[in-house]
Amino acid sequence: MSSVAASRFKATSGRVHLFNLSPATGSQSTQKRLGRGRSSGLGKTSGRGHKGQKARAGNGKPKAGFEGGQTPIVKLFPKRGFVNQNAKVFAPVNLDRIQHWIDQGRLTSSPEKPITAKELLASGCVHNVHDGIKLLGSGSEYLKTPIHITPSRASRSAIRAVEKAGGSVFCQYYNDLALKDCVKGRTDRTDAAPTRKTDIVSQVTRETLAVWYTSWQNRGYLSPTALSKMPLAHDRWRELSKQLLAFKTQEYEKAK
C-alpha cells in the first residue's frame, strides 16, 4: 500500500562499481501483492470487499452501456437517417486569414504560381485539406493584396472580393488522388476530369446550387472564359471543356 523506495545501499563516495549503485530515491515503489496474509493489508478478500458481482473471478462487470436493466441511453432514442458516403467536406479558408498570412510572409502568389492546397497546408493556413479547399468571403474588407488562388470551390462573395483587389480565382476539380498529388507536389500523373453531372454542369434550382466546373460564374477551370484567362491552362482542359459543353449545341437524329 505505501510506496517504499527500494534502495539498498546509500551512494558511497569513492569508486563507482557494480556493487554500489542504487536507484534514485523515490523512483521505485514495491508492487501491490494481493492475498498474501493479513499484515500486508491485502489478504483474504484482497481489496474486493465481500461478495457481489465485483468480487467474482474473471471480468466481474456487465457489458459496456448496460444500465442494470433500465433501457440504456443508446436504445432510448430511434435511429435516424443515413450517412452519405459520397459527401465531400471542404476545408474553409477566409480572406482575412489569407491576408494575415501574406502580411506575415507565409504565403505568396503570382499568376504563374497560384496558391493551391499545397501552399495553404504547408504554411499552416489550413490544418487539413479534407476533400479540398473552399475559399470563403468572411473578412473581405481586410483583403488588400491581389492574390491568385486555385481552390476546389469558392463562394461568390469571395470571388467578387478577390477580383476587386486585382487577383484571380479559378476553381479546379481535385479528386482524392489529384488532391494528394497536389499536396505532395507530384506532377507526373494527370489529374482526372470531373465525371459527376453535379460537378460539371450548373444545376441552379430554387433549392440546390451544385458545383459546376464548366461555369464562369464560379470561375470553374473548364469554362471557356476561364481557359482563355488562365496562364497555366492545359490543352487537355480545353479539349475537355469542348467535349463536356458539346451537349448544349448537339443535334440528335430525329426518329423516322
Added chain:
Amino acid sequence: MSSLIRPEENAELSDELVELDPDVFSHPIRRDILHLCVVHHLDCQRQGSANTKTRGEVRGSGRKIRPQKGSGRARLGDGQSPMLRGGGVAFGPRPRDFATKLNRKVIEMGMKVALSARVKEQSLGVVRSLEWPGYKTKDLQQRIEELGWWRTLFVTGHDQIPAGLDRTSSNLPMVETIRAADLNVYTALKWPRLILDLAAVEWFEQALGKPQVAPREYKL
C-alpha cells in the same frame, strides 16, 4: 587530460597530454542513471527459460481418483491437480522475455557517466596505440606487472582489435580487450581500470559528444 603511457618498452618517459571533451569525460556523476543502465543490461541478459508443467501438461489420465461421496475425505478429480503431490504447478514460471526498453539517450548518458567516473577516480588511461609486437603471452604479462595494470580493460577505437595484443592477452585472466563500439555501461563499470587508445577517445567523443550544428539562418 590524461598522460600517455606506451605499452612498449621505452627509455624516456613522455609528458604528452590528451585533451578530453568535458561533455563526455567530465559529465556530472549520476549513479541512478548507471543503476538503470546496469539493470537494463542484466535484464536483457536473462535467459528466461524457467518452465513448469501445469495440470494440463503433467502426464496422467483424467480418471476421477476417488468417488465423490462416501469416502469421508475431500473430493478430488484427476491426479494432476495442484493440490496433490505430483500434480502440476498452479501459476509457475513460463519461458518469457525479461528484456526491457531503455531510452537510447539514457544509455548514452550512462556511458558518459561511466567514463567520467573512471576519469574522476583516475582509473582511465589513454595510450597512443595498442599495438603490441611479439607472440609470447609471458612478455605481455611482464610488461603489465611492471605497469601494475592488472584487471584492465583495453578499449580500441579501430574496427579490429590489434592482433598482437589480442593474441597475447587472450589467455591472461585479468586483462581483456574490446572495441569501443562493443563497450557497454556494465562492462565499463565491471573493470576497475580502462585504457583507451587515441582512436577510442575520438570514437567516444564523436558518438557521445554534442553534435556540431551550424547556426540557423533566418529570413528577415
